[in-house]
Every structure is written in C-alpha cells, then in structure tokens.
Amino acid sequence: MEDDYSSIWSYRLKWLYTLLVVVTLMLPVFYVMYISFNENGFGARDYEFTLEWYGLIFSDLLMLDALRDTLFLSFLTTIIVLPMGIISAKLYKTTSHPMVVVSLMLSPLFVPSDILGSALLVFFKNLNIAFNALGKLIGVSWFDTWFDLGYMSAIIGLIIYTLPYVFIVILITMGRYREQQTEAARSCGATAWQAFKDIEFPQIRTGVFSSCAFAVILTFNEYTRTSLLKGGFDTFSTVLVSQMLNEGMSEQSYAMSSLVSYIAIIVIGTIILFTLVRRERLERELKAKAEPIMAR
Amino acid sequence: MKTFFSRVLFAMPIIFMVGFFALPLALTYVWSVFERTMFWMKPALTLFSYENFFNSARVENFLASMGHSSISVLIAFVIGFPVAVFVRRRIPQVAQHRVILLFILPFAVSEIIRIFALRPFLQRNGLVNGVLLKMGVITEPITAILFTPTGVIIGEVMSFLPFIVFSGFLAMEAIPKYVFEICEDLGAGPISIFVDIILPLAAPGIFAGSLFIFVNGLGIALLPNILGGPGAVNAGLIATQAISARDFPLAMAVSAIMMTTLLSFLYLGHRLFNLTRILTPIS
Numbered sequence: 001m002e003d004d005y006s007s008i009w010s011y012r013l014k015w016l017y018t019l020l021v022v023v024t025l026m027l028p029v030f031y032v033m034y035i036s037f038n039e040n041g042f043g044a045r046d047y048e049f050t051l052e053w054y055g056l057i058f059s060d061l062l063m064l065d066a067l068r069d070t071l072f073l074s075f076l077t078t079i080i081v082l083p084m085g086i087i088s089a090k091l092y093k094t095t096s097h098p099m100v101v102v103s104l105m106l107s108p109l110f111v112p113s114d115i116l117g118s119a120l121l122v123f124f125k126n127l128n129i130a131f132n133a134l135g136k137l138i139g140v141s142w143f144d145t146w147f148d149l150g151y152m153s154a155i156i157g158l159i160i161y162t163l164p165y166v167f168i169v170i171l172i173t174m175g176r177y178r179e180q181q182t183e184a185a186r187s188c189g190a191t192a193w194q195a196f197k198d199i200e201f202p203q204i205r206t207g208v209f210s211s212c213a214f215a216v217i218l219t220f221n222e223y224t225r226t227s228l229l230k231g232g233f234d235t236f237s238t239v240l241v242s243q244m245l246n247e248g249m250s251e252q253s254y255a256m257s258s259l260v261s262y263i264a265i266i267v268i269g270t271i272i273l274f275t276l277v278r279r280e281r282l283e284r285e286l287k288a289k290a291e292p293i294m295a296r
Numbered sequence: 297m298k299t300f301f302s303r304v305l306f307a308m309p310i311i312f313m314v315g316f317f318a319l320p321l322a323l324t325y326v327w328s329v330f331e332r333t334m335f336w337m338k339p340a341l342t343l344f345s346y347e348n349f350f351n352s353a354r355v356e357n358f359l360a361s362m363g364h365s366s367i368s369v370l371i372a373f374v375i376g377f378p379v380a381v382f383v384r385r386r387i388p389q390v391a392q393h394r395v396i397l398l399f400i401l402p403f404a405v406s407e408i409i410r411i412f413a414l415r416p417f418l419q420r421n422g423l424v425n426g427v428l429l430k431m432g433v434i435t436e437p438i439t440a441i442l443f444t445p446t447g448v449i450i451g452e453v454m455s456f457l458p459f460i461v462f463s464g465f466l467a468m469e470a471i472p473k474y475v476f477e478i479c480e481d482l483g484a485g486p487i488s489i490f491v492d493i494i495l496p497l498a499a500p501g502i503f504a505g506s507l508f509i510f511v512n513g514l515g516i517a518l519l520p521n522i523l524g525g526p527g528a529v530n531a532g533l534i535a536t537q538a539i540s541a542r543d544f545p546l547a548m549a550v551s552a553i554m555m556t557t558l559l560s561f562l563y564l565g566h567r568l569f570n571l572t573r574i575l576t577p578i579s
Contacts, residue, residue, distance in 0.1 A: 014382045018395065021379055025402045025454060028413035031423050035416060042416050088309040099572060104313050110508060110558060111321065112515020114532030115551045118539050122327055122548060123320035125336070160317050163309070192302065221406030224518065228539070241408055249416065257409040268404035272397050283390070 029261055036254040053255035063239060063256070070235040073151065073226070074219040077158040081215050082208065084159070085166030089174050092167075105167045108160050117157065117228035124153045124229070149231030157225035162218050166211040173207025206278060210271050217264050236260065321555055328549035337544045345549035354534050358553075361520070361530035364445050365513030368452035369506045376457045377502065380464030381494060385476060396465050399458040411451055411522050418442045418450065443525035451523045452513045460505040466574060467501020468494070500569040507565060511558050 035041070039048035057063055092101045108116065127147040135144050147153065177200060185195035201208070223237040230238065236256075243253050331340035349355060383395045402410065416422050418441045425437040441447050471494070479489050495502075513519070517532035531554050538547035565571055 011386060014378075014386065018379050018382060018398075021375060021457070022398050022401065025399075025457060026405075027423075028417040028454070029402075029405050029410060031417055032409070032413045084309045084312065087306055091306045091309070094306075101310070102575060104310065104318070108313075108317060110511055110562070112512050112532055112554070114517045114536050115515045115554050116317075116321070118535045118547045119320040119324050119551050120316070121539065122544055123316075123323060126323075126327075156316050160313070163313070217404060221408070223406070223408045224516070228536075237406060237408055244412055249412065253412075257406075257412065261405045261409060264404040264406070265401065268400060272394075272400070276394055276397075 029257075032254055033258040033261065036251070036258040038251075041251045042249060042254065053251045054259065056252045057256055057259065060252075062234070063236075066234040066236050066239045069233050070220055070237075073154060073158065073235060074216045076151070077155050077162060077219045078212055078215040080155070081159050081162050081166050082212055084163060085170050085211060086204075086208065088163070088167050089170045092171060093174065093179065106164050109164045113161070113224035114228075116160065117225045120153070120157055120160075120225070121149075121228050124149060149229055150233070153229040153231065154226050157229045158219045158222060161222060161225055162215045165214050165218065169211040169214065170204060170207045173204045177203050206275055210275060213267055213271050217267060220260070221264070321551070324548045324551040324555065328545055328552045330545045330548075332543055332545050335542055345543075345545040348546055349534075349549055349553065354529075354550075357529040357534065358514075358531055360445070361514055361528065362510075364449050364528065365452065365510045365530075368449050368456070368513050369509045371449070371453050372457045372460045372509055373502070373506065375453070376460035377464045380461050380468055381490075384465060384468035384471075385473075392465075396461065399461050402458060407455060408518060410455060411518055414447070414451055414454065414523060415442065418447065442523060445524065445528045447523040447525075448520050448528045448530075451519045452509065455516075455519070456509040456512060459508050460502075463501045463505030463508070463574070464498065465501075467498035470501075470573065471497045500565075500571050500573045503565045503569050504571060504574055507558075507561055510561075511554075514557070515554055 036053055037049050037051070039050040039052065040046055088101060088105055092098050092105075095101055124147050131143050131146055135141050181199050182195045185199045186192065190198070221237060223241055226235050227238045227241070240253060240256055243250065247253075327337065328345055329341050329343065330337040331342050331344070349358075379399075383392055387395055418424055420437045420439050420442075424441075425434075428434045429437060441450065475493060475497075476489065479493055484492070514530050515532040517530070517536045520528040520530050520533050531550055535547045535550040535554075538544070538550065562571075
C-alpha cells in the first residue's frame with residue numbers, strides 16, 4: 001500500500017517532477033535573459049558579458065514614450081478594475097442569483113483575445129458612427145469623439161481582460177470573511193461604508209493588494225486587445241512586437257524582454273512571499289490564541 | 297434596507313460586462329451577415345462571409361488548428377494533471393497552495409515574451425539543438441520544429457499548461473481526502489483510483505481547463521503568427537488578417553463561428569459534468 005512515508009523516493013521523484021515542470025516553463029525566458037547580457041548577441045560563439053543593450057533601451061525616445069503610455073494605461077485600468085472586482089465579489093455573496101454573476105464575470109477567460117478584440121473593435125466603430133449621426137441629428141458635437149479608438153477603448157478592453165482575475169482573487173480572500181461581522185457593525189450604528197472600510201477591508205487587504213499587482217502586470221504585458229483597440233498611441237508590448245516582427249530578435253529586444261521580465265518576476269515573487277509570510281504569521285497567532293495559557 | 301444608490305452601484309459591473317462584453321459578442325452574429333463595402337460594411341442579410349469561410353482554405357485551416365489544439369490539450373493534461381493530483385494528495389494541506397502558486401510565476405512574464413523566447417530556444421542554432429548536439433543524441437540540428445504545427449503545439453503547451461494545473465487542483469480540492477483513504481483501505485490500486493474516483497469527480501475542472509486551452513489555442517493569433525509556418529493558421533489569425541484586409545464581415549463571421557464552437561462545448565460540458573460543481577471550494 002502506498003502512503004506518504006512508505007516510499008520516500010517516489011515522493012521525492014514527484015517533487016522533482018513538479019519543479020521540473022515549472023523550470024521548463026520558465027526556461028525559454030531564462031535563456032532570453034542569458035542572451036541579453038551577451039555582447040555578441042544570440043548565436044555567437046563567444047560570450048562576453050555586457051550591460052550595453054540595457055543602456056540602449058533608455059536612449060530610445062519612442063520606447064520611453066510607449067513606456068509612459070503603458071504605465072498610464074495600467075494605472076487607470078487598475079484603479080477602475082479594483083472597485084469593480086470588490087463590488088462584484090460582494091454582489092456574488094449577497095445576490096440570489098450567484099451563478100449569473102459568476103458566469104458573467106468569468107466567461108471573458110474563455111473568449112480568446114483576438115476574437116474579443118475584433119468584436120470590440122467593430123463595436124466601437126459602430127458606436128462611433130451611431131453617436132456621430134445622433135450628434136448631427138440634434139446638432140451637438142460634444143460626444144463625437146467619445147468612442148474613438150484611443151485610451152478609452154483600450155482601457156475598456158483591458159478591464160474586461162483583468163476583471164475575471166481580480167474577481168476570483170478577491171472572492172477567494174473574501175471566503176474567510178463572515179457576513180455577520182458586517183451585520184454586527186451595522187447594528188452598532190456604523191454606515192455601510194464604515195463597516196466595509198473598518199471591518200471588512202482590513203481582512204481582505206491581501207487579496208486586494210495581490211489583485212492590484214496582477215492587474216498592473218496583466219495590463220502591462222497585454223498585447224492583442226491593446227493593439228486592436230489602441231488607435232494612435234503605442235504601448236511597450238506593441239513596440240516590442242513590431243520590433244521583433246520587423247527586424248527579428250535584435251539584441252535590444254532581448255534586453256527589453258528581460259528587463260520587463262525581471263520586474264514582473266520580482267513583483268509577483270514578492271507578493272507570493274509576502275502572502276505566504278503573512279499567512280504563516282496569522283496561523284501562528286491563531287494557534288497561539290487557541291492554546292490555553294497554562295499549556296505554554 | 298437597500299437604497300437606490302447602492303443598487304445602482306452593485307449593478308455597475310454587471311451593466312459594464314453586459315454592455316461591453318456580452319453585447320459586442322452577441323452582435324458579431326448580426327454583423328457577420330452584413331455586406332462588405334470598400335472600407336467598412338453596410339446592413340444587409342447575406343451569407344457571403346460564411347460562404348467565403350467555408351468555401352476556401354480557411355475552413356481546412358480552422359479544422360487543422362482544432363486538431364492541433366486537441367493535441368495540445370492532451371499533452372498539457374498528461375504533463376500537468378499529475379502535478380495537481382500529487383499536490384492535492386501527497387503534500388500537507390497547509391503547503392498545497394504554496395506549491396500551486398509556483399505555477400503563477402510564468403504568468404508574470406508577458407505572453408509575447410514567453411512565445412517569442414521559444415524562437416531562440418527551438419531555433420536551428422538554439423538551446424535545444426545545441427544541448428542535444430553536445431550530448432550526441434542527434435548529429436544534425438532538428439529544423440522541423442519551428443515554423444511548423446509542431447512549433448505551435450509546443451507553444452500552446454508552454455503557454456497554457458499552468459491552467460490545467462490550476463483547474464485540476466481546484467477540482468481535486470472538491471474531493472474530500474477521506475475518499476482516497478477509503479479507496480486505499482478497500483484495496484484499490486492507483487489505476488482504478490484514477491479511473492474510477494479521480495476522473496469522474498474531477499471531471500468538471502478537467503473539462504474547464506481543457507476547454508480553456510482548446511479555445512485559446514484556436515483563438516490566439518500570436519502563436520501561429522510567431523511559431524507557425526504556412527500550415528498553421530487558426531481562427532484568431534484568420535480574424536485579425538480579415539481585419540487588416542478591412543473585411544469586417546468576414547472577421548465577424550469567424551468570431552461568430554468561434555463563439556458557437558465555444559458555447560456548444562460549454563453546453564455539452566455542463567450537461568455532462570455540471571460545471572457549477574467547480575465552484576464548490578470557493579463558495
């Protein structure tokens with residue numbers, strides 16, 4: 001009979017396999033990082049360490065512009081999508097039709113980016129035509145540019161992309177929260193906002209912070225929807241892709257890819273570590289509280 | 297006591313998703329029967345775009361990419377699902393989520409970078425060939441990987457594998473641990489536990505993860521664009537190519553066909569496995 005302790009080697013082997021899968025998934029990215037430090041670029045026989053290619057990124061004005069636009073886009077998307085995620089998670093817990101909420105919020109995961117992107121593109125173009133016609137009819141022009149492709153349309157596309165992730169992360173952290181605490185706060189005279197801010201939010205803070213980081217990283221990395229809906233401006237990913245498709249992988253694109261990967265890995269890694277450390281501390285505290293004083 | 301204001305506030309995400317997600321996707325069916333004009337389209341009732349799709353190489357490409365996607369699903373399942381089973385069954389409860397969190401790490405890196413990175417990785421003078429040559433496994437570099445359907449399948453597995461781990465783990469979490477203990481006490485072997493217990497009970501999660509991989513393999517244009525050659529064109533690539541050729545009705549027809557495929561699979565899966573069961577651990 002197989003159990004955890006009968007065969008330590010099969011247990012170790014399975015652990016090794018799990019780690020191997022993770023490493024394999026990351027291997028191409030690590031390889032790109034390795035190439036990015038090579039003076040001679042990809043495929044060269046000699047490897048000479050250099051930081052030259054990283055310096056090139058910051059002298060590229062087009063790149064810096066795109067970087068600024070991308071950060072702006074991520075920032076705006078995140079501050080809109082976070083409250084939406086919290087509200088929809090609360091709605092899921094209180095509504096009498098949770099299945100409707102959950103399927104509407106999670107279904108964007110199943111619609112591929114190019115399909116949703118093209119549908120939204122045609123949708124916005126049609127809205128634009130309709131609103132322009134309406135404006136002409138009643139003789140005002142102030143909503144002529146509402147649905148032009150630009151920041152607005154890109155942000156809407158990005159919200160639809162990130163909302164499922166934000167929703168699910170917040171929902172999981174909310175799982176430990178008991179609705180009775182809100183009720184207790186309300187019957188003590190707190191307003192709904194106070195009850196949320198002082199009682200509920202501190203308990204779901206980890207979820208909110210991690211979904212915030214997810215939203216920033218997902219929007220920063222997103223390519224397809226943004227490139228279809230962006231209109232005039234460029235983002236980091238669109239510059240990178242056009243560079244790669246036009247000139248092939250240049251040394252600079254290796255460096256750019258590596259740079260964003262470092263930042264993303266560091267951010268996500270920190271969050272994972274932070275969440276783990278926090279949970280461990282909470283568990284220790286809970287255990288300490290559960291033990292009677294004499295037992296210590 | 298609910299005020300009007302709080303009702304509106306709580307309805308906002310729903311209104312947003314209906315207005316900017318469900319509505320545009322539903323309208324693709326309407327736009328797909330419009331007539332193509334020089335730069336845009338005009339209202340009409342014509343099946344020209346569908347004819348255009350079904351009477352050309354597009355439909356063959358679409359069916360071929362369905363085949364590639366199914367192979368990727370199978371490979372991802374064989375590689376990824378055992379990880380979910382192992383983590384759920386053999387790792388202490390408190391540590392389970394930490395191990396699963398490891399699989400988020402690849403997602404931190406942009407999809408385009410992960411896909412592009414496969415090029416130097418699989419290229420003629422790339423890492424895989426270099427290592428295999430040095431080890432003496434092959435004498436000539438393998439060139440039949442990149443820019444073929446094989447390259448696309450490798451790309452799909454590398455990009456989507458974590459999803460089968462996540463959804464598989466979520467599905468395994470719904471199975472109480474004592475079920476396995478009972479099975480082992482009653483003398484069931486690993487194979488019969490897998491076939492008779494794990495597969496039926498984790499079916500909704502496995503189905504959701506597989507459908508996710510299948511649909512994204514069909515719909516993400518970047519994969520065949522970067523890794524595939526002439527033989528690998530999927531629905532997403534057909535749609536984006538139609539958009540850049542300003543054939544909007546065709547793009548909408550492709551989207552409508554994709555949506556129909558997705559919805560029929562979802563319906564089928566729901567009838568067979570009752571997909572609401574996936575959500576038991578979080579509700």
